[in-house]
Amino acid sequence: GAGVSQTPSNKVTEKGKYVELRCDPISGHTALYWYRQSLGQGPEFLIYFQGTGAADDSGLPNDRFFAVRPEGSVSTLKIQRTERGDSAVYLCASSFGPRETQYFGPGTRLLVL
Amino acid sequence: EDQVTQSPEALRLQEGESSSLNCSYTVSGLRGLFWYRQDPGKGPEFLFTLYSAGEEKEKERLKATLTKKESFLHITAPKPEDSATYLCAVQDGDYGGSQGNLIFGKGTKLSVKP
Numbered sequence: 001g002a003g004v005s006q007t008p009s010n011k012v013t014e015k016g017k018y019v020e021l022r023c024d025p026i027s028g029h030t031a032l033y034w035y036r037q038s039l040g041q042g043p044e045f046l047i048y049f050q051g052t053g054a055a056d057d058s059g060l061p062n063d064r065f066f067a068v069r070p071e072g073s074v075s076t077l078k079i080q081r082t083e084r085g086d087s088a089v090y091l092c093a094s095s096f097g098p099r100e101t102q103y104f105g106p107g108t109r110l111l112v113l
Numbered sequence: 114e115d116q117v118t119q120s121p122e123a124l125r126l127q128e129g130e131s132s133s134l135n136c137s138y139t140v141s142g143l144r145g146l147f148w149y150r151q152d153p154g155k156g157p158e159f160l161f162t163l164y165s166a167g168e169e170k171e172k173e174r175l176k177a178t179l180t181k182k183e184s185f186l187h188i189t190a191p192k193p194e195d196s197a198t199y200l201c202a203v204q205d206g207d208y209g210g211s212q213g214n215l216i217f218g219k220g221t222k223l224s225v226k227p
Binding site (some may be wrong): 004031033036040041042043044045048056070086091095097098099100101102103104106107 | 117144145147149150155157158164168192193200202204206213214215218219220
């Protein structure tokens with residue numbers, strides 16, 4: 001079956017601009033996670049959704065970052081006033097439940113110039 | 114604070130030369146330990162989940178084991194196509210905390226030369 005998909009695969013933007021990153025989870029998965037991976041590091045947790053609600057947003061670095069999942073399926077990670085330090089790979093993962101195996105998408109590579 | 118440390122950072126092997134990767138962890142209550150493989154430019158690919166000390170799982174040339182403080186990923190007679198970064202992650206079973214998010218190590222970059 002189809003895995004987790006993410007769009008765009010690459011995004012180049014200028015400092016101060018707004019970006020949206022999209023994640024389409026595996027069908028039937030109720031739990032959705034966003035992670036951020038910098039070069040040479042492991043993924044770091046950003047936010048977790050169970051259904052439509054953000055159950056845990058403790059990993060979001062500041063209030064420029066926001067994510068939604070309005071219908072309990074597709075999720076969008078939104079970054080306002082981008083900074084060069086936001087450059088990283090943004091990974092999305094989904095699972096059947098909050099403590100089940102997570103399956104990752106290919107990631108969106110964000111470069112802020 | 115939950116923590117995961119992987120060693121070595123990088124490992125170069127000749128084809129057929131068996132070795133092990135280490136993942137040591139500190140977590141208040143382990144719910145699960147996960148191994149993923151990550152190829153350049155791709156997302157992590159799930160390999161194994163281990164839940165309790167003494168548990169072992171195998172897949173082709175890979176075998177994962179778990180103790181109360183660490184996990185090993187044993188690679189037997191590796192091939193060039195096993196070259197990748199191997200990531201270890203833990204999930205905290207303390208339900209008062211985060212709801213299942215994974216805490217990752219930095220990974221071990223494995224290169225297998227023919």
